[in-house]
Amino acid sequence: MRERPLTRNIRPGRPPPDLAATLRVGGYQAARRALTRMDPAAVIAEVAASGLRGRGGAGFPTGRKWSLLPKAEDRRPRVLVVNADEMEPGTFKDRLLLEGDPHQIIEGALISAFAIGAGTATIFLRAEYTLAAQALAAAIAEAEAGGWLGRDILGSGFSLELRLHVSAGRYICGEETALLSSLEGRRAIPRAKPPYPAASGLWGDPTVVNNVETIANVPHIVANGAEWFRGLARGADGGTKIYGASGRVKRPGAWELPMGTTIREIVEDHAGGMRAGYRLRGLLPGGASTDFLLAEHLDVAMDFASVEKAGSRLGTGTMIILDDRTCPVAMVHNLERFFARESCGWCTPCRDGLPWVERILAAIEAGDGQPDDLALLAWHTQALGPGRTFCAHAPGAMEPLQSGLKHFRADFERHIAEGGCPWK
Amino acid sequence: MALNADELAEISRLARREPQPHGAAIEALRAVQRRRGWISDETLGEVAQVLGMTADELDSVATFYNLIFRRPVGRHVVLVCDSVSCWIMGCDELRGGLETRLGIAPGQTTPDGRFTLLPIVCLGACDHAPALMIDGDLHGDLDPAKLDRLLEDYR
Numbered sequence: 001m002r003e004r005p006l007t008r009n010i011r012p013g014r015p016p017p018d019l020a021a022t023l024r025v026g027g028y029q030a031a032r033r034a035l036t037r038m039d040p041a042a043v044i045a046e047v048a049a050s051g052l053r054g055r056g057g058a059g060f061p062t063g064r065k066w067s068l069l070p071k072a073e074d075r076r077p078r079v080l081v082v083n084a085d086e087m088e089p090g091t092f093k094d095r096l097l098l099e100g101d102p103h104q105i106i107e108g109a110l111i112s113a114f115a116i117g118a119g120t121a122t123i124f125l126r127a128e129y130t131l132a133a134q135a136l137a138a139a140i141a142e143a144e145a146g147g148w149l150g151r152d153i154l155g156s157g158f159s160l161e162l163r164l165h166v167s168a169g170r171y172i173c174g175e176e177t178a179l180l181s182s183l184e185g186r187r188a189i190p191r192a193k194p195p196y197p198a199a200s201g202l203w204g205d206p207t208v209v210n211n212v213e214t215i216a217n218v219p220h221i222v223a224n225g226a227e228w229f230r231g232l233a234r235g236a237d238g239g240t241k242i243y244g245a246s247g248r249v250k251r252p253g254a255w256e257l258p259m260g261t262t263i264r265e266i267v268e269d270h271a272g273g274m275r276a277g278y279r280l281r282g283l284l285p286g287g288a289s290t291d292f293l294l295a296e297h298l299d300v301a302m303d304f305a306s307v308e309k310a311g312s313r314l315g316t317g318t319m320i321i322l323d324d325r326t327c328p329v330a331m332v333h334n335l336e337r338f339f340a341r342e343s344c345g346w347c348t349p350c351r352d353g354l355p356w357v358e359r360i361l362a363a364i365e366a367g368d369g370q371p372d373d374l375a376l377l378a379w380h381t382q383a384l385g386p387g388r389t390f391c392a393h394a395p396g397a398m399e400p401l402q403s404g405l406k407h408f409r410a411d412f413e414r415h416i417a418e419g420g421c422p423w424k
Numbered sequence: 425m426a427l428n429a430d431e432l433a434e435i436s437r438l439a440r441r442e443p444q445p446h447g448a449a450i451e452a453l454r455a456v457q458r459r460r461g462w463i464s465d466e467t468l469g470e471v472a473q474v475l476g477m478t479a480d481e482l483d484s485v486a487t488f489y490n491l492i493f494r495r496p497v498g499r500h501v502v503l504v505c506d507s508v509s510c511w512i513m514g515c516d517e518l519r520g521g522l523e524t525r526l527g528i529a530p531g532q533t534t535p536d537g538r539f540t541l542l543p544i545v546c547l548g549a550c551d552h553a554p555a556l557m558i559d560g561d562l563h564g565d566l567d568p569a570k571l572d573r574l575l576e577d578y579r
């Protein structure tokens with residue numbers, strides 16, 4: 001039997017387990033262990049040894065992130081933020097965890113806050129996740145009443161106030177420093193790094209921001225140990241991963257599988273392969289801001305290093321499938337329209353460059369493309385690339401564009417030569 | 425219409441939890457919008473006052489976020505996802521169907537004040553694309569033929 005610690009209590013379509021049901025199946029036992037039998041440094045060491053890497057897209061090693069906080073002599077309060085903004089197009093993995101097992105997130109937040117010495121934690125939830133908001137609010141109330149949150153938890157001397165912040169919607173809120181601006185009641189504009197949130201985050205206090213799925217892994221690492229966690233994975237990165245597939249596959253969905261499962265297994269075994277009459281032409285492996293891969297990459301393992309070697313990023317691990325009857329130019333146009341609309345507007349290359357990219361793509365798709373448009377698009381992939389903008393939004397937007405131009409060049413050229421979209 | 429005692433109490437409660445009152449700006453706007461449907465200039469000015477902000481400061485926050493409405497909306501707000509997975513699965517046809525049935529374009533409200541139609545980014549329901557959300561209820565696996573029955577539930 002394949003182990004799937006993150007989703008074992010999740011029954012889609014049914015209400016999540018309440019506190020009593022959670023305790024019956026061993027929930028909060030890892031928190032008990034951490035708070036009563038471990039010191040914070042030991043928790044951080046265990047998480048570091050497990051090889052857990054952030055599941056929010058960038059894959060930063062979680063144990064290392066936690067050890068970047070200032071030393072104990074720094075008396076400022078510390079803050080944990082659980083990033084539940086999940087607005088990356090094509091991504092629906094955190095929703096599964098939030099709606100399906102909110103107590104797992106609370107237990108993860110409790111142990112993580114204990115590890116970093118945070119007295120307050122905030123779950124930053126996107127506005128549209130209304131079911132998750134209800135589930136979390138109910139679970140937090142139960143955990144408070146049950147003594148799993150609040151003052152002096154389990155007589156350990158450790159206290160935690162856990163808050164739920166429901167956002168008002170904007171993709172950039174998911175960027176961790178923009179998220180902090182938003183939590184301070186401002187426009188969600190990213191901040192200059194350094195200082196990193198670990199040095200100066202929410203209201204200037206040392207802050208750790210972790211993704212929902214990252215946090216959900218923590219109780220299992222504490223309960224079963226780093227070695228067990230590493231053993232769950234097929235490759236170098238520890239643990240399981242919630243993978244997903246959408247587009248014209250037979251059974252779109254999300255599945256918890258060993259980290260390092262191949263694209264082919266996800267598409268063919270779990271998503272049931274392509275729908276009748278469609279062939280797979282390409283895919284974005286980890287959400288809208290990752291580079292296209294092709295059918296020839298089906299045997300690539302979905303772990304950080306393997307996907308990078310193939311020319312893309314694991315990202316959120318939820319893939320979007322491009323089929324052979326969908327126009328790749330129009331797909332790239334759809335993606336860039338999203339990024340242009342969601343630019344926060346703070347820095348010029350992104351604020352002005354993305355709408356320009358979007359309009360060029362719209363023109364090509366409408367049959368008004370000019371021969372030098374492709375060079376202009378390629379120029380933008382440089383000008384909006386890493387290091388040229390204030391945050392990673394615009395560089396992320398350039399990933400599907402640059403790889404689209406490379407892999408689907410003939411399609412772009414045909415649009416321009418024929419003065420229209422061949423798919424229409 | 426001025427803020428009532430309930431609303432004032434709620435905003436003050438939210439503001440007290442923050443190191444500085446303006447930290448509650450987004451939650452305060454959401455709380456008022458939940459009761460009133462949208463944020464008028466008058467409301468904005470009063471909320472700003474409670475939070476110790478100028479109206480312009482609060483407006484710069486309000487206008488940044490997709491789901492704070494600075495214009496009146498209908499009784500039901502229909503958010504149609506137009507991000508990539510829904511686009512592949514036919515969200516343009518779905519939105520077209522809505523426009524025809526409601527007789528309005530995105531950004532508009534039906535003359536009877538029943539529906540406002542707005543585009544939205546990925547709803548995190550890509551496995552049930554195309555998807556839309558009405559008043560916080562998620563609906564997936566849609567096509568234009570399913571719209572009549574769906575809209576019936578929102579009078």
Ligand SMILES: Cc1cc2nc3c(=O)[nH]c(=O)nc-3n(C[C@H](O)[C@H](O)[C@H](O)COP(=O)(O)O)c2cc1C
Pocket residue numbers: 053054055056057058059060062065083084085086087088171172173174175176177209210211212214215391392393396
């Ligand atoms: C434009 C943009 C949007 C992002 N959106 C999210 C998001 O919705 N959820 C998330 O966890 N991380 C998101 N991130 C990544 C966060 O900045 C941050 O790296 C992450 O929350 C760290 O958590 P982890 O180390 O556990 O992965 C986004 C980054 C960028 C640049």
Ligand code: SF4
Pocket residue numbers: 172190342343344345346347348350351389390391392393394395
């Ligand atoms: S890159 Fe875009 S989203 Fe990021 S700060 Fe600049 S304008 Fe804002």
Ligand code: FES
Pocket residue numbers: 089090091505506507508509510511545546547548549550553554555
């Ligand atoms: S793309 Fe529409 S719900 Fe994700």
